[in-house]
Amino acid sequence: MTIKLSRKLNSLLIILGFGYLVVFSSPLTLGGRVVDSTKQNNQSAQFILDNGLKVALYRQGHLPLVQLVIGFNVGSKNENPEISGLTHLLEHYLLFRTNQKINNKDISLVIREKGGYYNAHTGRDLLLIEMTLPSENFLFALQCVKQLAFNLDFNASTLEEEKQVILEEIGHLQDDPHRYGTSLTFQQLFRGHPYQQPIHGTPATLAKITKDQIKEFYQRYFSPQNAALAAVGDINLNEAEEKVKQLFSSLTNPSPPSDSLPPVPARKEKSIITKEMDVNQAYLFLGFRGPDYNHDDQYTIDVLTEILGRGINPLLNQVVRGRRELAQSVSMNYTSLFYGGALIISLTLEPKKINQAEKEVIRFLKTLRRQNFSKEDFYGEAQIYVYDFLEQAKNQIFFRTYQAQENGLTLAQSLVRFLLLNKLKERGSYLEKIDKITSSDIRKVAGKYLSQGNYVAIKIIPFDKDK
Template sequence: VVIPGDHFVTALDVLADALMNSAFDPEELKKEREVILREIDMGEDDPDRFLSRLFWSTVYREHPYGYPVIGYRTLFERLTREDLLDYYHRMYRPNNIILVGVGDFDSETALAHIKEAFADFERGSLPPVYIPAEPEQLGPRRAEREFEVKQIYLLMGFRTVSIESKDMYPLDVLAIILGQGRSSRLFRKIREEKGLVNAVSSWSYTPRYGGIFGINATLEEVNKDCAIEEILKELDRFKVELVSEEELKKAKRKVVSEHIFSRETMEDRAGDL
C-alpha cells in the first residue's frame, strides 16, 4: 500500500480490516476466478511463460520451485470458497505476518497505531510446513515442446547455490559479463560476430534453497546446435581464463548501480526489508 503520510492511520485501518475480517464474497470470488483462468490460458499461449514453466519443472522435480506460481488449472478448478476460508483462518495469523513500513511517519507513533489496529487479531498455532529437498542431479536433462512460433525459444540452466552462499556475488558478476548488455561476451560473440541468435542473455537466481544460473536465447531452428555449442564454449572460457580488469570493474559498477536504483522509492525500500 502506497499512501501519503497523513493518511497512514486510515490506510492501516483498511489493511487491518482486510486481514482480519475478509468475507470472500461469492460473487467477487467468481469474477476473480474467471480472471485467473484467463491468465492461466494466456500463459499457455505465451512462448516465454510456457518455456519458463517447462524449464522450472524440469530442473526441480521434487522441490516446490518446480511449481508454476499461478498454479495448475486442474487444481484451481476444484478450489472452493470453503477451501479459501479454511486456508485463511489457518494461515492469516499475527504470528505468521510481517508488517513493514517505510516513509514519512514517526516510528513510535506508527507502532502504537499498529498495536491498536491489530489488538483483536488472535494468534494461532500454525501447521508445519514440509519442503522436500531437491535430489542431486546426476546427468543432463533436456525438454522440448513444439509451439506455433517463428523462432526457437531456448533456456539453458545450471543448478547453483542459495542466497546464503558467498558464491552468490561472483555469480551475479559472472551473469553480467557473460550475457547482460551489448558489450557482454554472448552478445558480441554469438549474436554480433557469428549471427547465431536473435537475442541472448544470462542471469543468476539465488533463492533460499539453491538457485540457477541461466541463459536465454531466441534463434532460428537451423542454428540451434551451433548456438548451444558456442554458448558452452563461452562458459568453458571462464574455467581457464581470468576475466579482464575492465570487464570486472564494469560488471561490479552495474551491480552497485542496480542496487542503488532498486532503493529509489519508499516502496522499493519496503520490499528490500
C-alpha cells in the same frame, strides 16, 4: 507488551534486477531482553509484536508518500499437486473480492479516491500485498492492509469469477514464449521439490479447488507469526510504531504452520524439452541450479550474471552474436529462493540455429573456469589493452544499488523478503562483499554452477506447418 530488538540497524541496501534483494545487514533477532526498538539517525526501526509480527519502518522523505508491504511466508512451495495454484487464487480473492468495505465504503473505491495504488504478488516462497498512498493517509493505509490480509470472508460467486480471471492469465502466459519458457524451466529445474509447482496452477487443479480448502489454507498460513510488515516513506517513526501496535497487536495466531519442506534434490542429468507455439522465431532457455537466498555464493553469482548476460558488454553476447550470428538477443537472470536458486540464460534466435546455439553456449560455459575477467589477471602493458569485465560488472551493480534506494515500494518489498527469509546472524554489507570479489572467485562459482552438464534446456519453436 512488544518484543523489541537488541541490535542496531546497519546499512539499508537493495539491488534491483537480481534475484537477491538486500536490506538491513543486521538480522532481525529478539536478543536476550526487552529494550527500546532501535532507531538509527531517526531513519529506521525494527520491532516484533508479541503475536510474532515482524515490522520494519524506514523514513524516506523525498516524496510525500508511504509504501506498505505485508508479506506471508507462503507460496507455491506450500502446495501439493492437487491444490496447485491455490496460493495465487487466494491472493486474487483477498484483493478483489466484492463487497469489501472499510468505514462502510468500498475499499478499492476509497483507495483510488485518495490517490492510492494496491496490488499483490504470489511467488514460490512468499505472498506480498502492497499499497502506496499519500503519507497523510498512513493510518488509513494500515487499516486497509490489515483488512485485506487478516479479514477473510467468502463469496462463492467472487471465487468463481477469480478462477476465470486466472484461467485467462494462464492462457496469456502460455501465449507468451518468454514467460512460458521461464515457467517450464523452473518446473524442470526443481523437479521432485514443491518449487516445481506452477504458481498459477493448471486449469484442472483450479477447477477442483474448494472453498473449504482455501479456508483451511488461509487459517494455517495467514497469521501474524508467519508475516512481516514494512513501511517506507514520509513517516514519523515514533508515530508509525504506535499506529502499527494499535492496529496489529490484537491479532492472534492459530496453531503455527508445521511445514518441513525437503531439500531440493540434486540434479543428476540433463533435461531437454521442446514445445511448439504460434511464433515466428525460436526461444531457447538454459537453466542451471544456483545458490539459495542464504548462501554466500550469491554475491559472486550476482557479478557473474552481470558479466555474462547483463550490463554494457555481456560476454554471452560475444559468443552468440559474433561472427556466427547465432541469436538476435541473449540475457541472463538469477533468482534466489529459500531452498535453492535458478540461473536462466534466454536466447531469441532462428529455429534452424537453436541446437547450434545450445552447443556453443554450453561449450563456452565450460571454459569459464579458465577465463580472465579482470585486468589484474594480466601483467604489465597488457593491462592497458584488455577490457575489465569484473570492474564493469561491479560498477553496474553499484549504480543500480544506489538508484534502487529511491524506490520506496521496492525497498518495502525487499525488507519483507529479508525479514521472512533471512537465516544469517550477520549478513554484512552487500556492496563490500561485491567489491571484494576476484576473478578467482568468478572462475570458482562458474565451474561449480555452470559446468556440470546437468542443465535444463527448454526449446520453443514455431509450429510445423507441414503436419
